[in-house]
Amino acid sequence: MKKIEILGIGCPNCKKAEEEVRKALTGLGWKEGQDFTLTKVQDMAQIAARGVLMTPGVVIDGKVVSTGRVPKAGDIISWIE
Amino acid sequence: MNLFYPVRWFADLVTYSVLGLGRETILAEAVHFFIFDVIKIFLLLTIIIFAVSYIRTWLPAEKVRDILARRSKYVGHFLAGLLGIITPFCSCSAVPLFLGFVEAGIPLGVTFSFLVSSPMINEVALVLLLGMFGWKVALLYVGSGLVIAILAGLVIGGLRVESLVADFVFKTRVQSAYHGQELKSRERLEFARDYTLSILKKVWPYIIVGIGVGAWIHGYVPTDFLARWASADKWYAVPLATLIGIPLYSNAAGVIPLVSALTEKGVAMGTTLAFMMAVTSLSLPEFMILKNVMKTRLILIFATVVGAGIVFTGYMFNLVLK
Numbered sequence: 001m002k003k004i005e006i007l008g009i010g011c012p013n014c015k016k017a018e019e020e021v022r023k024a025l026t027g028l029g030w031k032e033g034q035d036f037t038l039t040k041v042q043d044m045a046q047i048a049a050r051g052v053l054m055t056p057g058v059v060i061d062g063k064v065v066s067t068g069r070v071p072k073a074g075d076i077i078s079w080i081e
Numbered sequence: 082m083n084l085f086y087p088v089r090w091f092a093d094l095v096t097y098s099v100l101g102l103g104r105e106t107i108l109a110e111a112v113h114f115f116i117f118d119v120i121k122i123f124l125l126l127t128i129i130i131f132a133v134s135y136i137r138t139w140l141p142a143e144k145v146r147d148i149l150a151r152r153s154k155y156v157g158h159f160l161a162g163l164l165g166i167i168t169p170f171c172s173c174s175a176v177p178l179f180l181g182f183v184e185a186g187i188p189l190g191v192t193f194s195f196l197v198s199s200p201m202i203n204e205v206a207l208v209l210l211l212g213m214f215g216w217k218v219a220l221l222y223v224g225s226g227l228v229i230a231i232l233a234g235l236v237i238g239g240l241r242v243e244s245l246v247a248d249f250v251f252k253t254r255v256q257s258a259y260h261g262q263e264l265k266s267r268e269r270l271e272f273a274r275d276y277t278l279s280i281l282k283k284v285w286p287y288i289i290v291g292i293g294v295g296a297w298i299h300g301y302v303p304t305d306f307l308a309r310w311a312s313a314d315k316w317y318a319v320p321l322a323t324l325i326g327i328p329l330y331s332n333a334a335g336v337i338p339l340v341s342a343l344t345e346k347g348v349a350m351g352t353t354l355a356f357m358m359a360v361t362s363l364s365l366p367e368f369m370i371l372k373n374v375m376k377t378r379l380i381l382i383f384a385t386v387v388g389a390g391i392v393f394t395g396y397m398f399n400l401v402l403k
Binding site: 007008009010011013014044045047048049050051052053054055064067068069 | 141142143146170171173174176177178180181182184249253254255259272275370373374
């Protein structure tokens with residue numbers, strides 16, 4: 001099970017990032033809650049503690065994979081693998 | 082501008098031949114102004130934003146932080162101002178950015194230099210200044226914006242405001258520093274394309290409306306109409322323009338074409354520059370977000386120092402640009 005976190009304080013791009021990740025993974029046939037979890041991290045100290053300067057940040061299993069942009073489906077799938 | 086000869090030819094064609102408006106009429110002049118400026122601004126926006134965002138793929142915020150963390154004080158302020166020019170941030174990133182900079186050991190003053198220059202000198206404002214006022218005014222804007230950012234940071238740093246920053250800021254410890262992803266050249270181009278499109282999508286209505294109203298003013302408002310209230314010898318014009326600029330943040334794209342038309346009608350150039358700087362760099366939403374990491378007093382100090390710099394710049398240019 002992959003643990004995915006979206007870091008952001010609720011800006012439009014953070015919501016888009018969350019949607020893109022969900023779309024990409026369900027597109028692979030994955031089930032939320034079974035194959036992956038998707039949580040939002042909105043606490044600013046938490047976001048900064050991950051070393052993320054530009055939101056949205058995407059974190060997979062504790063590792064930052066992208067910041068400051070809405071990720072593309074292709075990228076998300078390559079990060080998962 | 083010879084570069085825009087084809088655009089002028091097209092605007093001539095539409096105004097006089099397709100729409101059949103008589104030459105020398107006010108309506109024809111306003112329509113021509115609108116068509117020419119809209120096409121010119123969108124061409125400039127596309128080219129310049131694409132170029133800047135392509136260059137930017139080599140300078141993500143993480144790299145800026147790493148560069149600034151290793152500098153002596155004065156070099157730090159200067160670099161922070163300079164890097165702020167090509168690194169934009171949306172106000173929703175203001176807090177993580179602030180925390181990340183401070184945590185990396187970047188002095189508060191240097192961080193403030195960056196927080197001033199980054200929104201003030203942004204590519205949309207720059208393109209509009211270039212397109213509506215020419216390169217000299219655009220350069221003046223960049224130069225004085227940089228000076229204000231450096232000086233404001235030095236002043237705030239010198240005030241020893243550490244006690245006005247929320248306690249948790251200095252306690253935040255980064256668990257794992259992130260140094261940005263390495264991109265392939267295809268990804269850089271894609272990033273630049275997507276970024277350009279997203280900006281164009283966001284600003285186009287403001288620009289159309291701004292230039293539309295500007296074209297109307299250009300054609301129908303008498304020259305020197307505003308000189309009575311806003312010419313260079315009116316002492317209150319600059320501070321007033323700065324105050325009016327604060328709540329207009331999100332509309333920078335529409336405001337600049339508008340003020341370009343107002344300048345023709347007697348608003349002094351320094352007053353116009355001060356107004357535009359206030360629009361871009363003093364933003365209420367950003368202040369609200371920064372309240373999460375600093376006391377209201379520090380935000381007031383920040384706004385006052387930057388505001389004073391803007392007002393001073395406005396007066397100076399009103400004296401010099403006559």
